[in-house]
Amino acid sequence: MNKKWLAILAMATLAMVAGCSSNPPEQSGAAVEDHSANTIKNADVAKVTPDKLDGTSMAALKDPKSILSRRSVYFDYDSFVVKEEFKPLVEAHAKFLIANPKMKMLIQGNADERGSREYNLALGQKRAEALRKMYSLLGVRDEQIEAVSLGEEKPKNTGHDESAWAENRRDDMLYTGEF
Amino acid sequence: MRTMLLTRLRSALASVFFALSIFALSFSAQAQLTIEISGAGANRIPLAVADFSGERSISTALVSVVRADLERSGLFKLVDPGAAAISDSANIAYGDWKSRGADALVVGSVMQMADGRYEIRFRLHDVPKQAALGNMTYVATSSQLRTAAHRIADYVYEKLLGEPGIFSTRIAYVVKGKGRFELQIADADGMNSQAALASPEPIISPTWSPDGTRLAYVSFEAKKPVIYVHSLATGQRHVAANFKGSNSAPAWSPDGRRLAVVLTKEGTSQLYTLNADGSGVSRLASSSGIDTEPTYSPDGQFIYFTSDRGGSPQIYRIPSAGGTAQRISFEGSYNVTPRLSRDGKSMAYIARNGGRFQLTLMDLATRQTQILTDSDKDESPSFAPNSRMILYASEIGGRGVLAAVSSDGRVKQKLSVQAADVREPAWGPLIKN
Numbered sequence: 001m002n003k004k005w006l007a008i009l010a011m012a013t014l015a016m017v018a019g020c021s022s023n024p025p026e027q028s029g030a031a032v033e034d035h036s037a038n039t040i041k042n043a044d045v046a047k048v049t050p051d052k053l054d055g056t057s058m059a060a061l062k063d064p065k066s067i068l069s070r071r072s073v074y075f076d077y078d079s080f081v082v083k084e085e086f087k088p089l090v091e092a093h094a095k096f097l098i099a100n101p102k103m104k105m106l107i108q109g110n111a112d113e114r115g116s117r118e119y120n121l122a123l124g125q126k127r128a129e130a131l132r133k134m135y136s137l138l139g140v141r142d143e144q145i146e147a148v149s150l151g152e153e154k155p156k157n158t159g160h161d162e163s164a165w166a167e168n169r170r171d172d173m174l175y176t177g178e179f
Numbered sequence: 180m181r182t183m184l185l186t187r188l189r190s191a192l193a194s195v196f197f198a199l200s201i202f203a204l205s206f207s208a209q210a211q212l213t214i215e216i217s218g219a220g221a222n223r224i225p226l227a228v229a230d231f232s233g234e235r236s237i238s239t240a241l242v243s244v245v246r247a248d249l250e251r252s253g254l255f256k257l258v259d260p261g262a263a264a265i266s267d268s269a270n271i272a273y274g275d276w277k278s279r280g281a282d283a284l285v286v287g288s289v290m291q292m293a294d295g296r297y298e299i300r301f302r303l304h305d306v307p308k309q310a311a312l313g314n315m316t317y318v319a320t321s322s323q324l325r326t327a328a329h330r331i332a333d334y335v336y337e338k339l340l341g342e343p344g345i346f347s348t349r350i351a352y353v354v355k356g357k358g359r360f361e362l363q364i365a366d367a368d369g370m371n372s373q374a375a376l377a378s379p380e381p382i383i384s385p386t387w388s389p390d391g392t393r394l395a396y397v398s399f400e401a402k403k404p405v406i407y408v409h410s411l412a413t414g415q416r417h418v419a420a421n422f423k424g425s426n427s428a429p430a431w432s433p434d435g436r437r438l439a440v441v442l443t444k445e446g447t448s449q450l451y452t453l454n455a456d457g458s459g460v461s462r463l464a465s466s467s468g469i470d471t472e473p474t475y476s477p478d479g480q481f482i483y484f485t486s487d488r489g490g491s492p493q494i495y496r497i498p499s500a501g502g503t504a505q506r507i508s509f510e511g512s513y514n515v516t517p518r519l520s521r522d523g524k525s526m527a528y529i530a531r532n533g534g535r536f537q538l539t540l541m542d543l544a545t546r547q548t549q550i551l552t553d554s555d556k557d558e559s560p561s562f563a564p565n566s567r568m569i570l571y572a573s574e575i576g577g578r579g580v581l582a583a584v585s586s587d588g589r590v591k592q593k594l595s596v597q598a599a600d601v602r603e604p605a606w607g608p609l610i611k612n
Contacts, residue, residue: 106402106403108402108403114536115513115515115529115531115558116472116515116516116529116558116559117383117384117558117559117602117603118383118384118427118428118441118471118472118485118515118516119469119471119472119485119492119515121404121425121427121428121448121471122441122447122448122469122471123469125424125425125443125447125469126447126448126469129443129446129447146403146423146424147443148402148403148424148425148443149403149404149425149443150381150399150403150404151383151404153381153383153399154399160577174402
């Protein structure tokens, strides 16, 4: 726990330093013609640009070799418990969120198609909420995470049997820029 | 087209089961709902609707729409009126109609006026009493002729049954196409459908404001469920609830001022009420589990809802001012989506029976229940404003269809849009004219 809080503190400090920096990241620099106007513009941009402290871990979100590219957690029938097998995945994402405090995550809970749409929406919410609570316990700030439900509306597998339903009882994790 | 439909009606009357396809004389190229009826009420009134004099001068079906409306209710047995048009002022040979077996007769005339509009006059006769029951005149442009036909059917229905007809009401539903969802509004007979909203993301839970001018619904266009209130006449809409988490299951209070909604801003799905403009949010109930699918009782005193607080999803009610929740459903382990009849005496809901999800009706005084369908994927029940029929979503061959069943389970209708997936029906209110 101590180590983690140290890490958070270190990252937060770094983030502050980066946020205060008057030099925008080099790759965003465009051809400068009117210097004074550009300074104001760049200062504005620096305020809203997501923190990109760690370029390598940003890329990891999409790198199939990184655990962070895995974004789904599956649930048993009528269950809202994040299974043991997904804990390393959740911990990796928690670490990433703590290291990148400006990144936000949208957790979309899902349910299989059986029964009422609104009740299924509530079941998906319960799954999203279960995952959100885990992140909270792992030290991710509440402001970084929103847990929502898509209910039965966006099935990953459109089949109508147990194997399809199992794929649809799921939480998906989306990062800033993906939702 | 009219004659063809009539011929079909005549032959259909001979059989217990009949299917009636209503073809659109549509102004648009949109796919229309087709309605198929089976079963009939116990004591159908034998009724003849004669061709109106002058109707041949108009290109739009009129009398056939009146006939189809009344037939579809399952409460009338249409008697063959013969081929002769009979005007509203004609002398009626009651004896002839009695021998044809008609207890009631509608006659009328259509006349084009100098300004191009049509004057439609009609008269309803009581055959056994040999007397006119009433008459009415409507003026309509050529594009309003279907509306006029529905009004005539409403008039006849109310005169003969003593309760309002619902043929002039509208229904809302969602059509799922390829990567596209449309919130459509149609006449109660499935005609004149218009899209109020099209979105690449799902739309669910449309519900009519009590005055029929607005719809509240849940749209996922922001990658999460958000509640909107949409004015149909202007096409303008506003966000009614977009809190952190999910926002869903809107239900109008009977006075149209407030919405009961489900928010998750404090964790699981919980009940709140708010003003239709999104202000004045207040928590209604508190449970450790899921509370969802609120609906007001017609007198506004209670909110019925689904909750898993007892371990399985069951129906409860709570005073709409807040208070103690009372469990309503007890049989079975899955009872959801409560909707109350206009008189507040019965509740339609979906019950799971051995893996089948079926539309069920409960008499709230006796708690007696009746399964109304033999399908197995029923959802989203919605009472007609006169409570005679319940519209609901079901599935046939993997495709969503709308269906309606009379509250006594006797008359069944299937409404389907060709090659489309239809769901989430909501029957609109009676509009006072």
